[in-house]
Amino acid sequence: xxxxxxxxxxxxxxxxxxxxxxxxxxxxxxxxxxxxxxxxxxxxxxxxxxxxxxxxxxxxxxxxxxxxxxxxxxxxxxxxxxxxxxxxxxxxxxxxxxxxxxxxxxxxxxxxxxxxxxxxxxxxxxxxxxxxxxxx
Amino acid sequence: xxxxxxxxxxxxxxxxxxxxxxxxxxxxxxxxxxxxxxxxxxxxxxxxxxxxxxxxxxxxxxxxxxxxxxxxxxxxxxxxxxxxxxxxxxxxxxxxxxxxxxxxxxxxxxxxxxxxxxxxxxxxxxxxxxxxxxxx
Amino acid sequence: xxxxxxxxxxxxxxxxxxxxxxxxxxxxxxxxxxxxxxxxxxxxxxxxxxxxxxxxxxxxxxxxxxxxxxxxxxxxxxxxxxxxxxxxxxxxxxxxxxxxxxxxxxxxxxxxxxxxxxxxxxxxxxxxxxxxxxxx
Amino acid sequence: xxxxxxxxxxxxxxxxxxxxxxxxxxxxxxxxxxxxxxxxxxxxxxxxxxxxxxxxxxxxxxxxxxxxxxxxxxxxxxxxxxxxxxxxxxxxxxxxxxxxxxxxxxxxxxxxxxxxxxxxxxxxxxxxxxxxxxxx
Amino acid sequence: xxxxxxxxxxxxxxxxxxxxxxxxxxxxxxxxxxxxxxxxxxxxxxxxxxxxxxxxxxxxxxxxxxxxxxxxxxxxxxxxxxxxxxxxxxxxxxxxxxxxxxxxxxxxxxxxxxxxxxxxxxxxxxxxxxxxxxxx
Amino acid sequence: xxxxxxxxxxxxxxxxxxxxxxxxxxxxxxxxxxxxxxxxxxxxxxxxxxxxxxxxxxxxxxxxxxxxxxxxxxxxxxxxxxxxxxxxxxxxxxxxxxxxxxxxxxxxxxxxxxxxxxxxxxxxxxxxxxxxxxxx
Numbered sequence: 001x002x003x004x005x006x007x008x009x010x011x012x013x014x015x016x017x018x019x020x021x022x023x024x025x026x027x028x029x030x031x032x033x034x035x036x037x038x039x040x041x042x043x044x045x046x047x048x049x050x051x052x053x054x055x056x057x058x059x060x061x062x063x064x065x066x067x068x069x070x071x072x073x074x075x076x077x078x079x080x081x082x083x084x085x086x087x088x089x090x091x092x093x094x095x096x097x098x099x100x101x102x103x104x105x106x107x108x109x110x111x112x113x114x115x116x117x118x119x120x121x122x123x124x125x126x127x128x129x130x131x132x133x134x135x136x
Numbered sequence: 137x138x139x140x141x142x143x144x145x146x147x148x149x150x151x152x153x154x155x156x157x158x159x160x161x162x163x164x165x166x167x168x169x170x171x172x173x174x175x176x177x178x179x180x181x182x183x184x185x186x187x188x189x190x191x192x193x194x195x196x197x198x199x200x201x202x203x204x205x206x207x208x209x210x211x212x213x214x215x216x217x218x219x220x221x222x223x224x225x226x227x228x229x230x231x232x233x234x235x236x237x238x239x240x241x242x243x244x245x246x247x248x249x250x251x252x253x254x255x256x257x258x259x260x261x262x263x264x265x266x267x268x269x270x271x272x
Numbered sequence: 273x274x275x276x277x278x279x280x281x282x283x284x285x286x287x288x289x290x291x292x293x294x295x296x297x298x299x300x301x302x303x304x305x306x307x308x309x310x311x312x313x314x315x316x317x318x319x320x321x322x323x324x325x326x327x328x329x330x331x332x333x334x335x336x337x338x339x340x341x342x343x344x345x346x347x348x349x350x351x352x353x354x355x356x357x358x359x360x361x362x363x364x365x366x367x368x369x370x371x372x373x374x375x376x377x378x379x380x381x382x383x384x385x386x387x388x389x390x391x392x393x394x395x396x397x398x399x400x401x402x403x404x405x406x407x408x
Numbered sequence: 409x410x411x412x413x414x415x416x417x418x419x420x421x422x423x424x425x426x427x428x429x430x431x432x433x434x435x436x437x438x439x440x441x442x443x444x445x446x447x448x449x450x451x452x453x454x455x456x457x458x459x460x461x462x463x464x465x466x467x468x469x470x471x472x473x474x475x476x477x478x479x480x481x482x483x484x485x486x487x488x489x490x491x492x493x494x495x496x497x498x499x500x501x502x503x504x505x506x507x508x509x510x511x512x513x514x515x516x517x518x519x520x521x522x523x524x525x526x527x528x529x530x531x532x533x534x535x536x537x538x539x540x541x542x543x544x
Numbered sequence: 545x546x547x548x549x550x551x552x553x554x555x556x557x558x559x560x561x562x563x564x565x566x567x568x569x570x571x572x573x574x575x576x577x578x579x580x581x582x583x584x585x586x587x588x589x590x591x592x593x594x595x596x597x598x599x600x601x602x603x604x605x606x607x608x609x610x611x612x613x614x615x616x617x618x619x620x621x622x623x624x625x626x627x628x629x630x631x632x633x634x635x636x637x638x639x640x641x642x643x644x645x646x647x648x649x650x651x652x653x654x655x656x657x658x659x660x661x662x663x664x665x666x667x668x669x670x671x672x673x674x675x676x677x678x679x680x
Numbered sequence: 681x682x683x684x685x686x687x688x689x690x691x692x693x694x695x696x697x698x699x700x701x702x703x704x705x706x707x708x709x710x711x712x713x714x715x716x717x718x719x720x721x722x723x724x725x726x727x728x729x730x731x732x733x734x735x736x737x738x739x740x741x742x743x744x745x746x747x748x749x750x751x752x753x754x755x756x757x758x759x760x761x762x763x764x765x766x767x768x769x770x771x772x773x774x775x776x777x778x779x780x781x782x783x784x785x786x787x788x789x790x791x792x793x794x795x796x797x798x799x800x801x802x803x804x805x806x807x808x809x810x811x812x813x814x815x816x
Contacts, residue, residue, distance in 0.1 A: 003507045004540040012806065014694035014721040014763075017195075030194055032201070038763035041694040041721005043806050049540075058438055059425075059505035064537050065440070083694075083718035097195035099139045126692065126723050129200050132140040132185075148398065150286035150313040150355075153467075166466055168473070174355035177286040177313005179398050219286075219310035233467035235411045262284065262315050265472050268412040268457075275643045276676040289739075302738055304745070321676075330574055331561075331641035336673050337576070369739035371683045401744050404684040404729075420670065422558035422585040422627075446627035449558040449585005451670050491558075491582035534556065534587050547779045548812040593812075602710055603697075603777035608809050609712070 004120075005061045006049040009071045011080035014041040015096045039083060044101075045124040046075060048109055052117040062117065074108040098123055098131040106133045140256075141197045142185040145207045147216035150177040151232045175219060180237075181260040182211060184245055188253040198253065210244040234259055234267040242269045276392075277333045278321040281343045283352035286313040287368045311355060316373075317396040318347060320381055324389040334389065346380040370395055370403040378405045412528075413469045414457040417479045419488035422449040423504045447491060452509075453532040454483060456517055460525040470525060482516040506531055506539040514541045548664075549605045550593040553615045555624035558585040559640045583627060588645075589668040590619060592653055596661040606661065618652040642667055642675040650677045684800075685741045686729040689751045691760035694721040695776045719763060724781075725804040726755060728789055732797040742797065754788040778803055778811040786813045 017034040018027040027035045034040070048071055052061045082088055084096040090104045102123040110119050120134035153170040154163040163171045170176070184207055188197045218224055220232040226240045238259040246255045256270035289306040290299040299307045306312070320343055324333045354360055356368040362376045374395040382391050392406035424447045425439040435443045442448070456479055460469045490496055492504040498512045510531040518527050528542035560583045561575040571579045578584070592615055596605045626632055628640040634648045646667040654663050664678035697714040698707040707715045714720070728751055732741045762768055764776040770784045782803040790799050800814035 001511055001541070002544050003510060005507065006538045006540070008536040010806070012720050012722055014719040019193075030199075033761040036761055036763065036767070038766040039694040039719050039721065040692050040761040040763065041719065041723075042692055043721075043723040054507045054511070057427075059503040059508045061507055061539075063438075081713040081716055081720040083716065083720065086718040087716070095195040099141065099190045099197055100195045102139060103137055103190070126690070128144040130142045131197075132142070133137070136138050146398070148312050148314055150311040155465075166471075169353040172353055172355065172359070174358040175286040175311050175313070176284050176353040176355065177311065177315075178284055179313075179315045217305040217308055217312040219308065219312065222310040223308070231467040235413065235462045235469055236467045238411060239409055239462070262282070264416040266414045267469075268414070269409070272410050273647055273677070274680050275646060277643065278674045278676070280672040291737075302743075326643045326647070329563075331639040331644045333643055333675075335574075367739040371685065371734045371741055372739045374683060375681055375734070400688040402686045403741075404686070405681070408682050418670070420584050420586055422583040441625040444625055444627065444631070446630040447558040447583050447585065448556050448625040448627065449583065450556055451585075451587045489577040489580055489584040491580065491584065494582040495580070534554070545783055545813070546816050547782060549779065550810045550812070552808040598779045598783070601699075603775040603780045605779055605811075607710075 001054050003061050004049050004051040006047050007067045008047050010045045011076050012043050013079050013082050013084050014039040015084040042125050047122040049120040050117050070112045098125045102131045102133045139197050140185050140187040142183050143203045144183050146181045147212050148179050149218050149220050150175040151220040178261050183258040185256040186253050206248045234261045238267045238269045275333050276321050276323040278319050279339045280319050282317045283348050284315050285354050285356050286311040287356040314397050319394040321392040322389050342384045370397045374403045374405045409462050411469050412457050412459040414455050415475045416455050418453045419484050420451050421490050421492050422447040423492040450533050455530040457528040458525050478520045506533045510539045510541045545598050547605050548593050548595040550591050551611045552591050554589045555620050556587050557626050557628050558583040559628040586669050591666040593664040594661050614656045642669045646675045646677045683741050684729050684731040686727050687747045688727050690725045691756050692723050693759050693762050693764050694719040695764040722805050727802040729800040730797050750792045778805045782811045782813045
């Protein structure tokens with residue numbers, strides 16, 4: 001019996017969408033107001049969903065405290081109250097679109113999970129815009 | 137790497153559930169108070185979820201402004217502040233159940249997307265009742 | 273010690289904003305798309321907030337089941353799945369703006385409460401538009 | 409055309425995570441504060457999602473009133489305002505983790521659905537912790 | 545310039561509504577299913593709202609970290625994952641209705657605030673039932 | 681009959697809490713991680729609540745489209761996708777704490793309202809931290 005266990009968390013960060021190798025006008029044409037050189041920001045919400053067999057003994061797929069701690073270390077401490085472009089290693093060379101952020105978060109959490117557990121991550125940039133990645 | 141990009145939107149509309157070819161008592165038996173001949177209404181919320189490869193250059197699966205504009209033209213301008221039964225072509229001959237509405241919305245948005253993008257649409261009739269269709 | 277006890281409920285209804293004694297163009301100028309002659313609709317949410325002394329014996333200001341039942345009889349059964357303009361007595365001669373609806377709801381609930389209890393009603397027409405009335 | 413119809417409901421219950429055949433210290437090590445012998449509790453929210461073909465005649469996959477009534481009988485009347493460990497038969501010998509509860513709910517609802525309908529159940533223990541089961 | 549600063553927090557607890565000095569039938573008549581002798585439970589949400597002058601130097605009415613820490617010590621650590629009737633001193637002799645709980649929480653937080661700050665506390669027992677107290 | 685009409689809106693912005701005339705260590709001591717020199721950000725939500733008499737003719741206290749447009753011009757266009765410290769005139773010399781931001785927003789909206797209308801503004805910095813100002 002495979003069950004999915006989900007945990008919601010959040011972090012607040014500044015970011016700017018642009019490519020260093022593009023001209024200003026090209027960045028503005030593609031990224032519009034998200035390309036403000038002084039940055040803007042979001043309250044990002046994430047849902048990390050872990051799928052696996054229920055352990056007969058404990059009744060857990062994964063102790064949600066373990067999942068909570070992985071999210072805390074890998075996501076909250078790494079991204080919260082940060083400027084994604086300037087303060088976070090992964091985005092110094094990678095445009096921090098919601099799509100790229102969710103893949104980075106997926107990879108960071110997946111590396112800390114037992115290999116028999118599947119993962120899906122949803123990242124809300126705003127309550128109306130969100131992205132999902134499951135490693136496929 | 138396939139990521140799903142979701143956009144939430146909404147429209148307010150009146151509707152009535154019934155079949156013109158059924159008797160009143162048959163409509164009442166099946167559709168109950170949703171068959172009020174004077175109509176009732178909802179704040180419909182929709183989530184359109186588009187799945188595809190991340191574009192290496194932009195970091196986007198789809199520019200969410202494009203998705204927002206498709207929803208605006210195909211759904212909001214077509215359905216908002218309308219009577220679905222009387223004002224919307226598709227429902228003049230199709231009972232506007234949540235199931236039928238979500239299929240109509242899916243088809244309208246899908247026709248505007250590049251063919252390599254998959255789509256799923258969720259339609260909330262109320263915060264407690266909602267339906268999902270992904271073209272299968 | 274005065275405590276406020278609040279109960280949330282909801283009803284779905286169709287309505288149209290207009291005055292019978294105005295011309296079409298005047299109604300359109302003031303009420304815009306809310307003046308669709310075929311109606312549109314909403315999932316209305318209401319919060320009824322009752323303020324009074326805590327009863328020393330029970331620890332209640334009002335048994336919330338009583339408040340729930342008053343809302344059910346006075347609001348839900350009267351307005352749910354109705355066309356406010358056509359099916360609800362109060363709005364046959366009163367334009368069903370959110371402001372007018374919240375006053376009508378306040379008066380209906382207040383009449384059923386003990387006179388030493390104060391009332392405030394909030395009515396959400398959409399999650400972004402809402403009104404509040406407390407009898408002042 | 410397969411559409412998924414979802415209905416949200418809720419129940420309030422007390423529970424305690426522990427195994428009778430484990431020592432106190434073992435239960436504390438694994439279940440921490442969830443092992444409080446005096447119980448704690450939650451407002452559980454459930455979403456039952458039923459997938460099937462749209463009925464051409466009615467435009468329904470399932471009349472949501474039928475789904476609502478199944479949830480009422482099988483879940484709300486069985487679990488609401490109960491102590492899961494003491495008052496609910498299924499958990500007298502099964503640790504009421506979110507994972508185990510969602511499987512029990514799935515099985516109870518599935519038994520009442522026509523066999524051509526697929527089911528998925530999501531159970532929120534808190535707004536931040538939730539689990540999903542679809543019989544796989 | 546007086547501004548109100550609000551902080552939302554939550555705790556999960558079991559409780560039972562009854563008076564030890566009443567008969568079973570009297571408790572059942574007044575408290576119904578909330579009188580289950582085996583307890584039931586809730587995810588309580590609280591909003592603590594502090595009103596005062598903006599400090600010209602810092603731009604704060606109160607550092608929200610201070611408010612967060614007061615709530616953590618006075619409410620979360622005292623009530624979370626507890627049985628209110630059995631584990632919390634204040635409710636050993638006081639019926640833990642939402643009204644009585646919000647007054648207890650108000651008094652605990654108020655005692656930790658500077659005397660020039662006003663306080664209002666809202667306690668959600670469920671998303672549909674909540675109470676508010678401001679010391680009046 | 682005085683009714684309050686509320687409209688919810690939002691903007692996304694970067695900011696940093698600090699005083700130019702303070703040392704780094706003083707800023708860190710008071711503003712902690714909110715003092716990140718590279719900025720962080722939020723999805724700010726605002727609720728503007730306008731109180732006045734219901735106009736007998738229209739049934740409106742204020743046409744909510746007018747309120748929506750004032751918020752759009754005064755708040756969204758001024759603050760959305762901006763760095764509050766660098767891009768917004770008011771915060772070049774004023775620390776953009778939630779308290780200071782809500783007062784600035786209040787003053788901007790109030791100046792556009794008829795003088796017989798009262799105003800209250802609530803600003804959510806996160807879903808858990810928010811502030812309210814009503815000009816008192």
